[in-house]
Amino acid sequence: MRNILIIGAGRSASSLIRYLLDKSSEENLHIIVADMNKSAAEEKINNHKNASAISLNVFDEKDRRAAIKNAAIVISMLPARFHLEVAKDCLEFGKNMVTASYVSKEMKALNNDVKSKGLTFMNEIGLDPGVDHMSAMQVIDRIRDNGGKMLLFESFTGGLVAPESDTNLWNYKFTWNPRNVVVAGQGSASKFIQEGKYKYIPYQKLFRRTEFLNIDGYGRFEGYANRDSLKYRTIYGLNDIPTLYRGTIRKVGFSRAWNVFVQLGMTDDSYQIEDSENMTYRDFTNSFLAYNPTDSVELKLRHYLKIDQDDIIWDKLMELNIFSKTKKVDLENATPAQILQKILMDSWTLEEDDKDMIVMCHKFGYEYKGEKRQIESQMVVLGDDQTYTAMAKTVGLPVAIATLKILNGEITKTGVLIPIDKKVYEPILRELEDYGVVFTEKEVPYLGYNPENVS
Amino acid sequence: MRNILIIGAGRSASSLIRYLLDKSSEENLHIIVADMNKSAAEEKINNHKNASAISLNVFDEKDRRAAIKNAAIVISMLPARFHLEVAKDCLEFGKNMVTASYVSKEMKALNNDVKSKGLTFMNEIGLDPGVDHMSAMQVIDRIRDNGGKMLLFESFTGGLVAPESDTNLWNYKFTWNPRNVVVAGQGSASKFIQEGKYKYIPYQKLFRRTEFLNIDGYGRFEGYANRDSLKYRTIYGLNDIPTLYRGTIRKVGFSRAWNVFVQLGMTDDSYQIEDSENMTYRDFTNSFLAYNPTDSVELKLRHYLKIDQDDIIWDKLMELNIFSKTKKVDLENATPAQILQKILMDSWTLEEDDKDMIVMCHKFGYEYKGEKRQIESQMVVLGDDQTYTAMAKTVGLPVAIATLKILNGEITKTGVLIPIDKKVYEPILRELEDYGVVFTEKEVPYLGYNPENVS
Numbered sequence: 001m002r003n004i005l006i007i008g009a010g011r012s013a014s015s016l017i018r019y020l021l022d023k024s025s026e027e028n029l030h031i032i033v034a035d036m037n038k039s040a041a042e043e044k045i046n047n048h049k050n051a052s053a054i055s056l057n058v059f060d061e062k063d064r065r066a067a068i069k070n071a072a073i074v075i076s077m078l079p080a081r082f083h084l085e086v087a088k089d090c091l092e093f094g095k096n097m098v099t100a101s102y103v104s105k106e107m108k109a110l111n112n113d114v115k116s117k118g119l120t121f122m123n124e125i126g127l128d129p130g131v132d133h134m135s136a137m138q139v140i141d142r143i144r145d146n147g148g149k150m151l152l153f154e155s156f157t158g159g160l161v162a163p164e165s166d167t168n169l170w171n172y173k174f175t176w177n178p179r180n181v182v183v184a185g186q187g188s189a190s191k192f193i194q195e196g197k198y199k200y201i202p203y204q205k206l207f208r209r210t211e212f213l214n215i216d217g218y219g220r221f222e223g224y225a226n227r228d229s230l231k232y233r234t235i236y237g238l239n240d241i242p243t244l245y246r247g248t249i250r251k252v253g254f255s256r257a258w259n260v261f262v263q264l265g266m267t268d269d270s271y272q273i274e275d276s277e278n279m280t281y282r283d284f285t286n287s288f289l290a291y292n293p294t295d296s297v298e299l300k301l302r303h304y305l306k307i308d309q310d311d312i313i314w315d316k317l318m319e320l321n322i323f324s325k326t327k328k329v330d331l332e333n334a335t336p337a338q339i340l341q342k343i344l345m346d347s348w349t350l351e352e353d354d355k356d357m358i359v360m361c362h363k364f365g366y367e368y369k370g371e372k373r374q375i376e377s378q379m380v381v382l383g384d385d386q387t388y389t390a391m392a393k394t395v396g397l398p399v400a401i402a403t404l405k406i407l408n409g410e411i412t413k414t415g416v417l418i419p420i421d422k423k424v425y426e427p428i429l430r431e432l433e434d435y436g437v438v439f440t441e442k443e444v445p446y447l448g449y450n451p452e453n454v455s
Numbered sequence: 456m457r458n459i460l461i462i463g464a465g466r467s468a469s470s471l472i473r474y475l476l477d478k479s480s481e482e483n484l485h486i487i488v489a490d491m492n493k494s495a496a497e498e499k500i501n502n503h504k505n506a507s508a509i510s511l512n513v514f515d516e517k518d519r520r521a522a523i524k525n526a527a528i529v530i531s532m533l534p535a536r537f538h539l540e541v542a543k544d545c546l547e548f549g550k551n552m553v554t555a556s557y558v559s560k561e562m563k564a565l566n567n568d569v570k571s572k573g574l575t576f577m578n579e580i581g582l583d584p585g586v587d588h589m590s591a592m593q594v595i596d597r598i599r600d601n602g603g604k605m606l607l608f609e610s611f612t613g614g615l616v617a618p619e620s621d622t623n624l625w626n627y628k629f630t631w632n633p634r635n636v637v638v639a640g641q642g643s644a645s646k647f648i649q650e651g652k653y654k655y656i657p658y659q660k661l662f663r664r665t666e667f668l669n670i671d672g673y674g675r676f677e678g679y680a681n682r683d684s685l686k687y688r689t690i691y692g693l694n695d696i697p698t699l700y701r702g703t704i705r706k707v708g709f710s711r712a713w714n715v716f717v718q719l720g721m722t723d724d725s726y727q728i729e730d731s732e733n734m735t736y737r738d739f740t741n742s743f744l745a746y747n748p749t750d751s752v753e754l755k756l757r758h759y760l761k762i763d764q765d766d767i768i769w770d771k772l773m774e775l776n777i778f779s780k781t782k783k784v785d786l787e788n789a790t791p792a793q794i795l796q797k798i799l800m801d802s803w804t805l806e807e808d809d810k811d812m813i814v815m816c817h818k819f820g821y822e823y824k825g826e827k828r829q830i831e832s833q834m835v836v837l838g839d840d841q842t843y844t845a846m847a848k849t850v851g852l853p854v855a856i857a858t859l860k861i862l863n864g865e866i867t868k869t870g871v872l873i874p875i876d877k878k879v880y881e882p883i884l885r886e887l888e889d890y891g892v893v894f895t896e897k898e899v900p901y902l903g904y905n906p907e908n909v910s
């Protein structure tokens with residue numbers, strides 16, 4: 001039996017564990033799921049004969065080292081900041097390693113040691129990063145291998161609610177970490193390049209500068225810009241590309257309404273609201289509006305942000321009960337972002353039968369023999385239920401497939417890697433199709449970055 | 456002769472040095488002006504017989520200690536982060552010390568040692584902080600001593616251009632550190648309390664939530680909220696006051712136009728613009744606007760921020776040449792804030808004959824024998840020229856007066872202090888009047904915080 005150690009039995013590990021359990025007999029695998037919370041690990045393996053659950057605190061050096069020493073390969077599904085201790089042990093004991101996280105500076109620094117020991121540390125092999133790298137590089141490499149020159153790369157990804165569960169005015173529910181949604185886009189301005197012009201969008205305008213995109217069979221969506229699109233120039237070898245943009249997908253109209261929270265200051269996570277535990281939702285909303293002895297909170301907000309009474313934004317706000325005189329914040333020393341998250345969770349938490357959906361869309365513009373062409377590539381994955389969600393599948397399956405291929409010697413490249421090499425992404429993308437992670441490509445007329453189609 | 460050591464001969468030291476030189480013969484003073492740049496120190500003393508200039512790097516321990524040991528009292532006009540080394544030496548050698556800066560945590564920690572040595576470290580005794588503390592506490596103490604109960608305290612300060620030099624559409628020129636103007640209000644949200652309601656304004660709305668105020672003889676001004684008004688509750692002993700607000704004064708219309716830069720993202724100091732050195736002002740402006748193959752930068756900006764062609768905001772923007780195709784940024788790896796500062800300095804730098812103006816306005820609401828009353832207190836100081844500016848006078852004179860009074864034993868309180876005690880502020884405010892720093896008080900009907908006068 002070959003031991004696969006999976007550290008971290010969180011939500012994103014369910015499809016990963018199921019894949020490996022399903023293969024365990026034919027592939028002669030024993031799956032060890034390690035988590036701080038042993039019962040979470042036990043639940044995931046569900047008494048499978050080829051699996052065991054252990055309790056592991058990753059900061060307990062003795063336990064951690066014993067578990068890693070005993071493994072043939074290690075998967076870390078921990079938050080990214082915890083990978084390094086695992087990586088150092090893997091290096092010492094000569095174990096390959098797989099994560100779905102961005103390569104940190106510290107992880108990158110291990111590259112030479114990992115290489116010289118002949119090991120593979122595969123990172124960024126979840127959904128985003130992961131499936132995005134692989135599916136983009138597959139098309140980019142093909143275009144370049146055929147002698148094409150890349151002119152445009154736009155890439156959008158979103159975790160949304162499936163159409164059948166899309167029951168609120170925002171067309172949105174929390175299918176992943178709600179906090180990330182509330183603070184999305186904060187920090188530095190968003191940066192990208194369009195037709196050779198660098199563009200910068202500050203947070204206060206981010207949700208008013210969306211791009212539209214159509215997903216076949218699913219209608220029109222919008223995307224807002226991710227923080228740093230420019231770093232993908234180096235990663236994908238697109239250094240001179242005139243248009244490079246990455247964005248996050250929402251249903252059309254989400255961002256315009258979300259901008260209300262941004263403008264009010266409700267998404268701020270940098271300070272605490274006074275006496276937050278005793279506030280109603282209405283008090284919270286009122287704290288971002290000017291004092292007035294007579295005007296209602298509703299009218300003050302409408303006037304402040306110039307929202308007409310028949311604007312759908314207004315209905316979206318009402319749906320969230322932000323003017324409620326009875327609903328209490330009931331959080332001590334909370335930041336605006338924490339309070340907003342609580343308000344949203346009242347309305348945006350998935351119901352038991354709700355399903356999620358992952359949407360990814362790439363646009364590749366290129367020049368081939370003097371002619372400009374464009375390819376669009378789209379993927380939609382729906383969740384099965386609240387365990388095998390679209391998010392768990394698209395994050396966990398690439399990790400699982402990569403792990404088995406490394407273990408079986410089908411992926412042999414060494415070093416601290418991300419899946420941008422053909423020998424890595426081709427077999428993984430091929431197998432992902434068996435699990436419903438399928439990209440559909442089509443040729444479209446080349447437009448460049450010119451959304452209004454002005455000629 | 457009694458040696459007064461002044462460390463730092465910057466712009467704010469001119470009136471301070473002149474005051475002490477003028478008093479030097481009758482008071483038996485020798486003024487030692489120390490600066491990194493000795494010629495700056497020499498210029499300030501202008502061969503006065505009771506003064507000398509020395510070159511001093513405050514981080515050269517030997518030189519610093521020698522200079523402090525030799526002084527009867529030390530004034531530090533360095534940036535606030537440099538005071539601590541000076542303070543530690545003053546403590547060791549038993550010297551009193553004066554600064555115009557906010558008391559840092561580290562400075563505050565010296566309080567017990569300073570007290571036990573019987574020393575006075577007087578801080579926050581410039582304009583703001585300084586004159587604001589003294590003039591506010593004088594009225595607050597009087598109201599309370601008479602049995603009144605404070606209900607409202609609003610305080611506004613601004614460094615502006617004098618009316619005779621007010622020659623541009625913004626009614627503004629840089630009379631102090633331009634960088635502070637460009638990044639003003641950034642960081643956390645502005646916090647204050649009005650009629651018992653806590654209010655929070657995020658940066659993206661700060662310049663749209665101004666308050667109006669009238670300054671007798673100078674017309675209507677506006678104020679935008681300072682970052683943290685709430686901390687003045689503790690400092691002034693106003694813990695249960697229902698309305699407390701501090702703001703920065705501009706001429707009416709400044710903030711609405713400044714908001715254009717905020718919304719575009721031009722005030723951001725957190726990242727560098729690509730290829731900034733080769734940009735024109737027009738390129739810079741365009742980098743914050745959507746790409747379009749045909750529309751002009753002008754029309755894109757107007758449309759984006761919904762500025763009508765006959766809106767005065769548009770004229771203000773045109774006056775700054777932000778659409779210039781010929782003016783070059785010419786700054787390497789510059790942040791948006793650095794580039795905006797350069798653009799503004801082209802237009803907002805004081806001409807040789809220009810004069811500055813300091814405006815301060817306090818509003819005190821209180822209840823006295825069941826009756827609600829209000830006092831307004833206003834101060835306007837005009838600069839004499841570009842050396843003895845209103846800023847240099849209002850920052851430097853309180854420092855100078857406090858220094859001499861400490862040296863002469865007229866101020867005897869010990870510890871790390873700020874000028875909120877009657878025994879400190881009374882004599883200083885009285886003497887400031889001789890130099891034109893005069894507050895005019897008037898009784899007005901009590902309104903509370905109710906700017907629209909709704910009853």
